[in-house]
Amino acid sequence: MGGHIKGVDLIDAYRDPGLASRLFECARMRSLTAAERLGRVPVIMDVCGTHTAVISSAGVRTALSGYVEFRSGPGCPVCVTSAGDVDLAVQMARIPGVCVTTFGDMMRVPGSSTSLQEETAQGARVKVVSSPSSAVAYASAHPDVEVVFLGVGFETTAPVVALSIAEAKSKRIPNYTVLCLHKLMPPVLDVLVREPGVTLDGLLLPGHVCSITGRAVFDFLAREYRMPSVVAGFEVVDVLMATCWILHMIAERSPKVANVYRRVVRETGNQKAKDVIDKYFRPIDSAWRGFGLIPRSGLQIKEKYLRFDAMHRFTPDLPDSTDKPECHCGDVLRGRIRPSDCTAFGTVCTPVKPLGPCMVSQEGACAAHFRYGA
Amino acid sequence: MCLGIPAKILEVNVDGSALVDYMGVRWRVGTSLVEHVAPGDYVMVHAGEAIERVDLATGKEVLRMWEDILKAWT
Ligand code: SF4
Numbered sequence: 001m002g003g004h005i006k007g008v009d010l011i012d013a014y015r016d017p018g019l020a021s022r023l024f025e026c027a028r029m030r031s032l033t034a035a036e037r038l039g040r041v042p043v044i045m046d047v048c049g050t051h052t053a054v055i056s057s058a059g060v061r062t063a064l065s066g067y068v069e070f071r072s073g074p075g076c077p078v079c080v081t082s083a084g085d086v087d088l089a090v091q092m093a094r095i096p097g098v099c100v101t102t103f104g105d106m107m108r109v110p111g112s113s114t115s116l117q118e119e120t121a122q123g124a125r126v127k128v129v130s131s132p133s134s135a136v137a138y139a140s141a142h143p144d145v146e147v148v149f150l151g152v153g154f155e156t157t158a159p160v161v162a163l164s165i166a167e168a169k170s171k172r173i174p175n176y177t178v179l180c181l182h183k184l185m186p187p188v189l190d191v192l193v194r195e196p197g198v199t200l201d202g203l204l205l206p207g208h209v210c211s212i213t214g215r216a217v218f219d220f221l222a223r224e225y226r227m228p229s230v231v232a233g234f235e236v237v238d239v240l241m242a243t244c245w246i247l248h249m250i251a252e253r254s255p256k257v258a259n260v261y262r263r264v265v266r267e268t269g270n271q272k273a274k275d276v277i278d279k280y281f282r283p284i285d286s287a288w289r290g291f292g293l294i295p296r297s298g299l300q301i302k303e304k305y306l307r308f309d310a311m312h313r314f315t316p317d318l319p320d321s322t323d324k325p326e327c328h329c330g331d332v333l334r335g336r337i338r339p340s341d342c343t344a345f346g347t348v349c350t351p352v353k354p355l356g357p358c359m360v361s362q363e364g365a366c367a368a369h370f371r372y373g374a
Numbered sequence: 375m376c377l378g379i380p381a382k383i384l385e386v387n388v389d390g391s392a393l394v395d396y397m398g399v400r401w402r403v404g405t406s407l408v409e410h411v412a413p414g415d416y417v418m419v420h421a422g423e424a425i426e427r428v429d430l431a432t433g434k435e436v437l438r439m440w441e442d443i444l445k446a447w448t
Contacts, residue, residue: 005430007380010428010434013434022444023444026444026447134422156378156425159407211425212425237437262429263430264418264428264429270407270425273407
């Protein structure tokens with residue numbers, strides 16, 4: 001497959017400034033027709049923190065300002081994690097003998113009153129790892145420590161965490177468990193597009209979630225809601241191709257769920273990864289920041305593997321959790337307001353002293369707007 | 375967090391792990407979520423695992439297709 005084509009050249013081609021500038025021009029032209037049809041500037045939402053970051057850092061937001069408005073939806077896993085789930089992680093870290101292992105992004109996310117980072121200062125054991133497999137290795141090397149991995153993330157991350165359970169099982173590592181907080185993308189999009197009072201004309205679908213789920217599961221967006229949607233990769237050319245196509249669909253009144261990331265995303269996704277998710281997890285109702293409880297939008301460890309479920313092993317008290325009233329992350333994640341519409345934005349809430357998760361995570365909408373200008 | 379890195383496979387071990395390279399940085403990743411990978415292939419790496427193959431020929435074909443789309447749309 002691919003034969004003589006070199007991968008580095010292909011990566012360069014998707015970063016080519018010449019092609020990007022022609023696509024910018026195309027997006028501006030298409031946006032005029034789309035705007036004429038809508039009677040206002042088209043609003044396109046991304047649902048992936050990496051898209052949010054690229055749209056800001058590659059200058060897409062600025063270059064298309066006045067032509068397209070980009071908003072960020074519930075696509076940053078750290079941001080959509082509810083205060084209650086953060087509190088639960090904190091509870092785990094406080095249990096004597098437990099070491100919570102996590103991707104770095106979760107450390108500073110505020111729960112009701114504290115974050116994992118603040119807890120480490122109080123003596124809780126929290127360790128940042130780059131992969132679930134390294135958390136398993138840590139458990140294997142420290143048999144006297146109960147290692148709990150925070151399973152946060154969408155369909156992209158869930159199979160990798162499932163594999164860590166498989167690894168702990170096959171290597172007979174008794175002191176490894178997962179606090180499973182995984183979330184699923186199709187159910188939240190189904191809620192998002194039906195939200196009353198939200199202006200939304202097109203969706204950039206998250207390439208790496210789709211690499212697992214496939215493109216076809218998102219067909220309902222066009223079929224049931226007439227929402228133009230395009231699966232996109234993460235180079236500037238990927239994002240611009242998707243933007244042009246969405247604008248074209250708006251202008252032509254021909255919504256579809258298209259895919260410009262076919263080099264990675266297949267129609268039905270990655271069967272091996274879907275099988276491994278099905279083997280270890282089952283769908284469960286899950287609480288999202290900003291959205292509340294969404295039916296069957298999260299994952300839970302199956303009965304058969306309960307001994308790897310941290311909730312089962314430690315049965316922590318469920319915390320009484322509240323979101324900070326002055327933070328409007330919920331409205332940002334639902335596309336109701338822009339980060340700059342929040343009264344705390346850039347004043348009491350900055351990346352140095354963040355109030356909400358959307359300002360903590362590098363991929364959060366508020367952080368991206370702050371760093372690259374709203 | 376769903377960050378993926380398009381890395382090149384340098385060698386595949388008997389245990390199924392692979393040594394990959396991205397812009398000169400090399401590290402080991404798992405390959406149990408992808409079918410038949412061989413040295414020279416490109417994969418998307420996420421959280422220490424290859425989550426999907428990168429199909430270079432399709433990537434090129436999409437770019438070619440967009441040359442035509444750009445001509446038609448601008
Ligand atoms: S600016 Fe800060 S307080 Fe306001 S929504 Fe964003 S993270 Fe929350």
